[in-house]
Amino acid sequence: MWGYEKRLQFPVKIKNPDARAAKVIMSQYGGPDGELAASLRYLSQRYAMPYPEVAGLLTDIGTEELAHFEMIGAIVYQLTRNLSVEQIKKEGFDAYFVDHTTGIYPQSAAGVPFTAAYIQSKGDPITDLTEDMGAEQKARTTYDNILKLVDDPDVIEPIKFLRQREIVHFQRFGEALGVVRDHLDSKNFYFFNPAFKNEGC
Amino acid sequence: MNGNGMNYENLENGYRNACGNSGSCPCGNSRNQGALFEEIRALSFVMDELRLYLDTHPKSSEALRFFLETEEKRKGLLADYTAQYGPIDSYDINDDGTWSWLNEPMPWKAEAN
Numbered sequence: 001m002w003g004y005e006k007r008l009q010f011p012v013k014i015k016n017p018d019a020r021a022a023k024v025i026m027s028q029y030g031g032p033d034g035e036l037a038a039s040l041r042y043l044s045q046r047y048a049m050p051y052p053e054v055a056g057l058l059t060d061i062g063t064e065e066l067a068h069f070e071m072i073g074a075i076v077y078q079l080t081r082n083l084s085v086e087q088i089k090k091e092g093f094d095a096y097f098v099d100h101t102t103g104i105y106p107q108s109a110a111g112v113p114f115t116a117a118y119i120q121s122k123g124d125p126i127t128d129l130t131e132d133m134g135a136e137q138k139a140r141t142t143y144d145n146i147l148k149l150v151d152d153p154d155v156i157e158p159i160k161f162l163r164q165r166e167i168v169h170f171q172r173f174g175e176a177l178g179v180v181r182d183h184l185d186s187k188n189f190y191f192f193n194p195a196f197k198n199e200g201c
Numbered sequence: 202m203n204g205n206g207m208n209y210e211n212l213e214n215g216y217r218n219a220c221g222n223s224g225s226c227p228c229g230n231s232r233n234q235g236a237l238f239e240e241i242r243a244l245s246f247v248m249d250e251l252r253l254y255l256d257t258h259p260k261s262s263e264a265l266r267f268f269l270e271t272e273e274k275r276k277g278l279l280a281d282y283t284a285q286y287g288p289i290d291s292y293d294i295n296d297d298g299t300w301s302w303l304n305e306p307m308p309w310k311a312e313a314n
Contacts, residue, residue, distance in 0.1 A: 004291045006307070007242055009249065010216075011314035057256040064249060074309035168253065175257035 002063070009067040010161045014078040014154040019093035021150045022079035023109060026096075028146070028162070029072045030106025030114035033138040035162075039065035041119040041135060048123040048195045051183055054176045058132075061169050068162055073104050075158060124193040129177045136170035216246045237282050241289065244275040 028034045042062035049055040080093070080102040088097050095111060106114035119135075122128055143163035150156060184194060208215075251268045258264060279289060287301040288294050294302055306313040 005245075006289050006291075006302075007238070007245075008308050008314060009242075009246065011239075011242070012309070013311045013314040015311075053256055053259060057253065060252050060256060064253075070309065074314075077309050078311050168250070172253050172257050179257065 002066075008071050008074055009064070010071060010158055012071055012074040012078060012158050014075065014152070016152060016154070017081050017083055017087070018079050018150075018152060018155070019083055019087060019091035021152070021155055022076045023091075023093060023096065024149050025072065025079070025146055025155070025159070026076045026104075026107065027109035028139070028142060029069065029076060029104065031108035031112075031142070032118045033135065033142045034106075034108075034114075034118075035065050035069040035072055035139075036106055036114055037118040038062075038135060038139060039069060040116065041121065042132065044119070044121040045128045045132070048121070048128070049125055050195050051125070051179060054125065054129070054179055057172060057176050061172065064165070064169075068165065071158055071162065075155065076104055077102075079155070123195060125180045125195055126177070126191045126193065129173055129180060132173045133170055133177070136166045136173060140166035140170070212247045212250055213243050216243050234282075234286050237278060237286075238289075241275060241278050241282060244271050244278065247271045248275065 030036055039062050042058040042065065046055045046058035046062070049058060083091075083093065083102065088094055096105075099105075108114075120128070120131055122131070140163055143159055143166065146159055147156065147163070150159065180194065181191070184191060188194065248268060248271050251264055251271070255261065255264050255268060279293065282289060283293050283295050287297075287304045291302065294300075308314075
């Protein structure tokens with residue numbers, strides 16, 4: 001069960017529309033290293049996680065990612081308010097506009113629709129947590145790249161907040177991998193899947 | 202800063218500096234809607250951060266105490282806000298005789314932030 005709170009985790013208050021910025025930031029809505037992929041990845045992986053402290057962490061980070069998905073939606077929404085057809089054409093938003101007008105659709109900056117192929121849920125805690133650490137770094141790099149492409153402080157502040165969250169999540173997943181390692185016994189020193197019966201590897 | 206790199210005192214202020222809202226101390230004076238909302242948002246963030254920290258440091262009594270103190274503060278402010286301005290949490294609908302859950306602005310609008 002999830003509840004809803006009628007508030008963004010961090011404020012998004014953008015004065016000036018900017019379709020060009022919206023086009024690249026939307027990659028964090030439905031792109032390969034975006035917030036939707038992050039949320040679905042962690043919330044799907046938790047079922048195979050045998051250790052409650054790590055299953056809890058996957059639930060909590062997966063939940064926070066949904067709040068980030070909402071923040072990115074808000075940024076793209078606010079950046080594309082009241083655009084003129086001239087701006088849409090001049091700022092390279094016409095290809096998106098023809099398919100979605102200014103509705104919010106999960107796709108990458110290059111226009112590839114969201115796909116579950118971006119994520120893995122492997123049923124192996126070590127494999128999954130290692131993917132999760134990589135995923136947080138990939139999202140952090142994407143935010144670094146966005147910060148090189150935008151110059152409006154109204155956009156930069158929430159993007160910087162989201163970038164910081166990737167760093168904290170990377171740290172926590174690293175600690176969670178340590179928790180999993182501590183649960184392995186001396187017969188499992190090559191870190192075989194502790195969630196599935198190991199038979200002669 | 203403790204040995205685990207968690208600086209509790211600066212969590213809330215760090216958030217406030219980043220979001221550009223100075224907020225106000227929960228001292229009981231009346232606050233306007235925006236300041237109260239930002240205070241709730243800041244305290245909620247402190248709890249979001251501590252929740253993840255406690256997931257991987259469940260034995261940290263210091264973090265647990267700080268989480269509970271923050272929860273207590275947040276609970277009071279949320280009740281005040283809901284009574285005066287309508288619900289933030291979908292389970293905390295106020296009883297002003299209207300279905301205030303639908304009150305504008307929706308959270309993704311600039312004017313809600």
